[in-house]
Amino acid sequence: MPTSTRFAVAVHILTALAVGDGKPMRSEDLAYSANTGAVVIRGLLSRLSEAGLTRSQLGAGGGTMLAKPAKKIRLLDVYVAVEDTELFSLHRTPPCESCAVGGNILAALQPALARARGAMEDELAKTTIADIAGKVAQIGKFSIPLVW
Numbered sequence: 001m002p003t004s005t006r007f008a009v010a011v012h013i014l015t016a017l018a019v020g021d022g023k024p025m026r027s028e029d030l031a032y033s034a035n036t037g038a039v040v041i042r043g044l045l046s047r048l049s050e051a052g053l054t055r056s057q058l059g060a061g062g063g064t065m066l067a068k069p070a071k072k073i074r075l076l077d078v079y080v081a082v083e084d085t086e087l088f089s090l091h092r093t094p095p096c097e098s099c100a101v102g103g104n105i106l107a108a109l110q111p112a113l114a115r116a117r118g119a120m121e122d123e124l125a126k127t128t129i130a131d132i133a134g135k136v137a138q139i140g141k142f143s144i145p146l147v148w
Contacts, residue, residue: 006082009034010044011132014053014078018070018133021145024056024063044082051081070130079124087120088113 012034017025027045031038045064048054055067066073090109095102137144 004083006044006047007079009036009040010048010078010082011075011129013041013044013048013064014066014070014073014129015133015136017054017064017066018129019137019142019144019146022065023145024061024065026063030064047082048078051077053077053081066129070133071128073129074125075127075129075132076121076124078129079121087117 013030016030016033027038027041030045031041034041045054045056049056049064049067052067053073054064056062056064090106095105097103133144137146
């Protein structure tokens with residue numbers, strides 16, 4: 001079963017906004033950068049806005065901007081804003097309760113999955129959009145703000 005790309009694309013969006021030095025960006029320009037459709041970008045921007053991570057500026061020269069400094073947006077904030085499924089999927093139908101394995105597998109598995117999710121969330125909480133933007137600038141050999 002494929003995983004969602006929402007998180008990666010949302011980080012891409014926020015990083016693009018961070019390197020743009022507060023200038024509003026249109027969803028079409030963000031879509032070009034992420035190589036996806038503007039509809040996908042607008043859907044993610046809606047979720048990011050609801051989470052207080054982005055805001056919109058209307059009118060000529062309008063677009064989307066970060067709602068707070070990039071150094072205050074943790075990857076965990078982005079993950080929580082855009083992902084609405086469990087990290088690990090379990091059985092589509094309940095296992096057979098009368099089976100020695102089926103009756104006990106979920107209780108045995110769930111603690112390990114909870115620890116794995118906790119470790120992932122702890123790691124995401126340590127990294128900010130500013131960290132990612134800085135790394136992108138370093139790898140791309142440009143300075144922030146980037147003039148588009």
